[in-house]
Amino acid sequence: MTTTKKICPVCGNETEEDRPIEIYWCDECKTPVIKEIKDSSKAKCNLCGNTMKYMATDMRPVFPEEILLLELLLEKKPGSLQKSSIWASNHRYFIDGKVTALHMADYYDMDVNKIVEGLKKYKDTITYDYFNNHMENFINANKDRLNYIIDEASEFIRSTSAKYDRESIVISFSGGKDSTVTADLVTKALSDPSLVHIFGNTTLEFPSTIEYANRFRKNHPYAIFQIAENKEQNFNEVCKEIGPPARMMRWCCSMFKTGPITRVLNSMYGDEQVLTFYGIRKSESVSRSKYNRIEKNTGSVKIQKQTVASPIFFWRDIDIWLYMLAEEVDFNDAYRYGYDRVGCWMCPNNNKRAMFLSKIYMPERSEAWRDYLIDFAKSIGKPDPEKYVDEGSWKARQGGNGLAAADDVKIRFTNCTTEDNAKIYKLVRPFDDELVGMFVPFGRLAPELGRKLLNETIVLDVRTNVPILSIQPFSQDGYEYAVKVRTMNVENHEDLQRKVAYQIRKFNACKKCLKCESVCRHGAIHVTADGYYIDASKCVHCKMCVNQKYLRGGCMMDKYLRTKD
Numbered sequence: 001m002t003t004t005k006k007i008c009p010v011c012g013n014e015t016e017e018d019r020p021i022e023i024y025w026c027d028e029c030k031t032p033v034i035k036e037i038k039d040s041s042k043a044k045c046n047l048c049g050n051t052m053k054y055m056a057t058d059m060r061p062v063f064p065e066e067i068l069l070l071e072l073l074l075e076k077k078p079g080s081l082q083k084s085s086i087w088a089s090n091h092r093y094f095i096d097g098k099v100t101a102l103h104m105a106d107y108y109d110m111d112v113n114k115i116v117e118g119l120k121k122y123k124d125t126i127t128y129d130y131f132n133n134h135m136e137n138f139i140n141a142n143k144d145r146l147n148y149i150i151d152e153a154s155e156f157i158r159s160t161s162a163k164y165d166r167e168s169i170v171i172s173f174s175g176g177k178d179s180t181v182t183a184d185l186v187t188k189a190l191s192d193p194s195l196v197h198i199f200g201n202t203t204l205e206f207p208s209t210i211e212y213a214n215r216f217r218k219n220h221p222y223a224i225f226q227i228a229e230n231k232e233q234n235f236n237e238v239c240k241e242i243g244p245p246a247r248m249m250r251w252c253c254s255m256f257k258t259g260p261i262t263r264v265l266n267s268m269y270g271d272e273q274v275l276t277f278y279g280i281r282k283s284e285s286v287s288r289s290k291y292n293r294i295e296k297n298t299g300s301v302k303i304q305k306q307t308v309a310s311p312i313f314f315w316r317d318i319d320i321w322l323y324m325l326a327e328e329v330d331f332n333d334a335y336r337y338g339y340d341r342v343g344c345w346m347c348p349n350n351n352k353r354a355m356f357l358s359k360i361y362m363p364e365r366s367e368a369w370r371d372y373l374i375d376f377a378k379s380i381g382k383p384d385p386e387k388y389v390d391e392g393s394w395k396a397r398q399g400g401n402g403l404a405a406a407d408d409v410k411i412r413f414t415n416c417t418t419e420d421n422a423k424i425y426k427l428v429r430p431f432d433d434e435l436v437g438m439f440v441p442f443g444r445l446a447p448e449l450g451r452k453l454l455n456e457t458i459v460l461d462v463r464t465n466v467p468i469l470s471i472q473p474f475s476q477d478g479y480e481y482a483v484k485v486r487t488m489n490v491e492n493h494e495d496l497q498r499k500v501a502y503q504i505r506k507f508n509a510c511k512k513c514l515k516c517e518s519v520c521r522h523g524a525i526h527v528t529a530d531g532y533y534i535d536a537s538k539c540v541h542c543k544m545c546v547n548q549k550y551l552r553g554g555c556m557m558d559k560y561l562r563t564k565d
Contacts, residue, residue, distance in 0.1 A: 260516020502554020
């Protein structure tokens with residue numbers, strides 16, 4: 001069988017492209033069979049040889065716990081479907097090969113309390129006897145596919161790792177199925193149970209995710225298991241200040257995941273670049289389909305000290321489950337209840353079905369979150385807060401309209417009338433050493449060269465040792481606090497002042513989202529409860545932290561809080 005090849009940008013080896021697949025159903029064996037599209041015309045069952053019918057391009061198994069839920073949703077007798085081989089694809093359930101659809105709108109009409117009572121009352125009808133038999137058939141019918149994906153992913157892992165010291169290899173562990181499979185594949189391919197695993201505990205995890213992470217740690221005693229957690233910020237308090245995260249404004253990822261992981265990497269590896277294996281898959285979303293299997297482009301990688309590699313990049317959901325069931329890999333129990341993805345339980349990217357499940361399995365959290373969203377909707381002037389929340393309009397929110405914090409991202413300045421190329425910027429708090437320290441990326445701070453009576457600091461170009469910036473506190477009508485910044489000895493004064501404005505915005509609007517720490521690959525930036533600090537001994541003046549490519553407007557808050565006016 002021929003496959004398309006391409007050259008890996010990191011290791012230089014040939015790698016196989018995606019092999020498009022379709023899934024067929026065998027009525028005789030009661031199981032789905034994965035076929036490559038080029039072979040689909042044959043459509044014969046690998047076990048019995050019977051002709052099969054097309055099912056879908058991807059699907060997942062439905063576990064007995066979800067089967068009971070499905071029985072209640074379809075108003076069927078509890079236990080009546082436990083013998084069936086049931087699979088799911090989006091809103092469709094395949095019950096012994098026959099389609100039953102439950103659309104997102106259907107969940108609105110469900111009586112959550114009644115379903116919760118039914119789950120408790122009929123939990124004894126749940127059995128794995130029939131399910132296990134169906135999964136055994138599934139594994140046997142797809143052995144060729146299983147062997148192929150394992151061999152291909154394992155070779156990718158070994159070749160990608162070849163240029164890295166074993167100590168510089170990291171596995172990103174989220175507690176979801178994709179990172180679970182990635183961790184298992186990498187550990188086996190490299191025959192190394194002592195690899196570094198970093199678990200990003202966002203503090204918004206499913207209870208079952210924390211349970212699984214603890215179980216994983218116990219079952220892998222040789223693994224170096226690091227937990228990355230932001231203990232300085234409280235999600236609910238941040239929401240009150242800058243509003244809930246939305247699909248296009250997921251500030252929570254930087255603050256509660258990427259940032260804490262960056263800190264762990266900095267503490268372990270310092271200035272060293274690392275290879276991180278992620279459980280990213282092309283089929284998960286439109287945005288992820290645009291990624292490369294190996295990503296080291298500074299514009300695409302969230303944490304700059306990482307090269308990111310994805311062994312399961314071309315895998316489908318059904319491949320993930322084929323591997324876990326065949327290899328008997330332990331996994332997060334949330335999947336047994338019907339969740340098809342596990343991340344932050346209240347993520348704005350979650351669909352209505354996931355929200356419905358959370359009402360069932362996390363009722364107190366769900367109710368408290370809805371109450372907060374309604375209060376937020378009222379605070380920003382929404383005429384029908386309940387509708388705004390229940391229809392999911394809060395997920396499409398953009399900008400900081402109605403929030404007091406939105407004023408902090410607005411740059412207000414006047415041109416100095418007595419000096420050329422000088423601007424006077426409004427500050428929201430007093431001028432201090434923290435603000436002066438934000439100019440370290442531009443060059444060497446030289447307060448000894450400034451006018452002492454004016455508390456002036458001069459910034460010198462690191463290559464020429466020529467002054468390029470003058471920074472001093474200033475009094476200006478209409479501004480309670482202000483700073484005057486003058487540019488000098490540069491060709492493009494406006495370009496430099498634009499980058500200066502980025503740092504002013506950081507000083508005024510910083511909500512400790514930790515994005516700046518992730519942008520700095522040298523670990524020079526530290527954002528703590530005490531303020532924003534740049535270590536001059538580590539800063540190499542690359543200016544990535546004042547580059548529009550990595551931080552629009554110089555500060556993530558500009559994206560989250562900017563308003564039309």
